[in-house]
Amino acid sequence: MVHSKRTKYRKYQKGRAKGVDPRSDVHFGSYGLKALEASRITEKQLEACRVAITRKIKKIGKIWIRIHPDIPVSAKPTEVRMGKGKGAIDYWMCRVKAGKVMFEIDGVSSELAKKALILGASKLPIATAFIMKEKPIAQ
Structure with a gap:
């Protein structure tokens, strides 16, 4: 799994995932997977998406992950009484704004890139x- 090794604080508040990222564009590769709605993405969802894309393109192309799960989310065990502080870290997540490019691919054909990114997108909870x-444009 991919998450931060070190953060300023051990536990954070989850916060809201909202807003639009209008400047996000494909920079490293030729093809990209763009979020159409704001949401939270967990590290497990991100890893499942990465594995699906990597298996589809095999060893031909290169893949870039443009988001990073840097926010720890804590949870208390079930059937525990109220109080006694905040729970232990359960998983890591990142906030994704609408319009953010999450994955980029290069070195593969357009058809293969589209199939791989659509397969990866099926692992994510957002459009x-x-x-x-x-x-x-040449001048």
Whole structure:
């Protein structure tokens, strides 16, 4: 699993995932997976998506993960009485705004990239879109 090794505080508040990220674009690869709605993504969902994409493109292309689960979420065990402090860290998550590019791929064909990213998107709890890098206009 992928999560932060060190944070400023051990426990955080989850907060809300809302807003739009208008400047997020494909920078490293040629194809990307863009979030269409704001949500929280856990490290398990991110890892499942990464594994699905990697298996589909095999060893041909390269993959970039543009989001990182950096917020610890605590939970208390079931059937525990109220009080006695905040629970232990249960999992890690990241907040994703609408319009954020989460994954990028390069070195594969357009059809393979689309299949791989759609397969990866099925592992995520949000609506996503397949996008391509815009080619600069020659003058």
